[in-house]
Each structure stands twice: as structure tokens, then as C-alpha cells.
Amino acid sequence: MESRAFVAARKGNVSSKISKTRTGYGFFAKMIFASRWLQVPIYAGLTVVRAICAYKFLKSLKHLVMNLDVSDENAIMLAVLNLIDVVMIANLLTMVQIGGYESFVSRLRIDDHPDRPEWLSHVNAPVLKVRLSMSIIGIHPSICSKHLSIPPICRKSS
Template sequence: MSSPEPKRSFKMSPLSAVLFGSRWLQLPLYLGLIVAQIVYVVLFMQELGHLIERLPQLHEADIMLMVLGLIDVVMISNLLIMVIVGGYETFVSRLNLNGHPDEPDWLSHVNANLLKVKLAMSIIGISSIHLLKTFINVENLDDKTLIWQTIIHMAFIASAVSIAWIDRIMAHPDSHKEH
């Protein structure tokens, strides 16, 4: 068993130390997102309680709408976790989870671009749930609402495809040059 490598000491100018240390100003933001995560857990439990409580009176479409609402909360919560863990790891400090059995696969190769693509895909998932809820409840909505929600959803898809395409070009710039 080899001993861990000794840490090297780095000499930084005072300005460099302040600039580099300023990344820790993001810590309260990530802690605030953890509080928001707690709020979503409470919301999920309340909505699940309403579903169970009202189950005898509900029709299948109503159950489906409520379950989609629960899925929506879970997807937003997943988005929060990606931002909290991935953002902290990318912009503040390493979490040093190497070898931990619960370390997310994506965390080992997370960077700002991958985080943007994952966030865009999560937003599409959340938008898809909202659009599906709209389609299920279509008889209670006007055409304008349906059209605008579809346009907004398509804009999210176009944005995510663009972000992924740009990320791919940036990752492999030589493969996209014309010969």
C-alpha cells in the first residue's frame, strides 16, 4: 500500500489568493439550494398525502395528473442535486468521493459544459412532464395555451441540442474543421 502523495505548497500573490478564494462565496448559494431541496421534499410529501387521501374520489386521469406532479417535483429535485453537487465540484472544491460506492458516475468527469448539457436535458424532462399534463387536461385549456407551451418546449429542445452540439465541437475541434 503506497502512502498518499505529499501536498505541494503553492505560493500565490495576494491578488491571486483573493481571486481564487472568492470561489467560496458560492458556498452560501449551494447551501441555499439544499434548503430549496428540503422545501421540495416537504412539497412532495404533501402532494403524496393529498393523492392518498383523495384516492377513493379520483378518476384515473386525476391520478395521472397528480402522479405527474410528483414526478415533476422529483425531476426538479434531481436538477437541484446536479447543480448543488456538480456546481460545487466544478466551481468551488473537490468533494473527494473517489471510491465511494454512491458516487454518481457523471461526477468523475463533470465540467461546466457537461453540467450545462445535463441541466438542459433535465429542463426538457421537466418541460415534457408539464406538456404531458397539459395534453391530459386539454379539454380544460384554450388552444393558445397549448400552442405556447408546445413552442416553449420546442425552444428548450432546440437550446439543448445547440448546447450539446457546441460542447461536442469544443471537445473535438479538429474533427469539425473543413479539409
């Protein structure tokens, strides 16, 4: 036998009296739902991190251009990899910030904006997770390659 409250809930006829009988459910549900706004300072902090990435990119680019004549081919390649890393990390931060805010905090309400990213129209938690994973997989080899330099004694002499 089903209880009257269960039957009413299944039919969509839940009265406020029945829903209030669950001790503290309404308070905890509202508290958990409202706690999503605690992520806003974190997403705002990612804006600062993206500014740091832009500064680091410009500083590395300036260093590459200023030392182009005295740098060997390996140093130039490592500098280019460094620039690509910074760009990919900034893209990852953008994806986390915009996609995470849109998925977990609130709608951005930018549907009519001409610069709205196309991928944002179908972003949700599983899609965001796959995109982030693919970005991390793309960033990881270039970071590892910078740390795996071959010692001079092991290089072929020409």
C-alpha cells in the first residue's frame, strides 16, 4: 500500500502541509542550493589568474623577441612551447570560469551577445568535464617536454 503523501506527490498534488512535514528538509535544501554562490569568489579569482597568464605571456614573448638573435633553435622551440602552454592554460581557465559559472551557479544571460562562444549553447556538467579533460590532455605533453630535456652528453654530435 502506498501512503497518501506518496500518491499525492506522484500525481503532483503535494500540499504545502505534506512537504513541510519533512523535518528540516526545506531549510537544508535551500541552504545547499544557495551555497552555490560561494563559488562566485573562486570564479572571480580565476579572472585574476587569467590576467597573470596574459602578463606572463607578454613577458615571455618580449623575452623571445629580444633574444631572438642570440637564441639557438632549441631555446626558441622551448620558448614557443611555453607561449603555447600559457595560451592553452588561459583557454582552460576561460572554459572553467564561464562553463562552471553557467553550469553550477547561474545563467549568464548573454544569449543575444554577438561574441557569445558557440560551445556555451550546449554546455552542461558532463560536456564540461570532457572538454576540460581534453584540454588537460593537450596541455600535459608540452609541460612534460619542457622538463624532459636531454643532457648534453647524450646528444648526437653533428
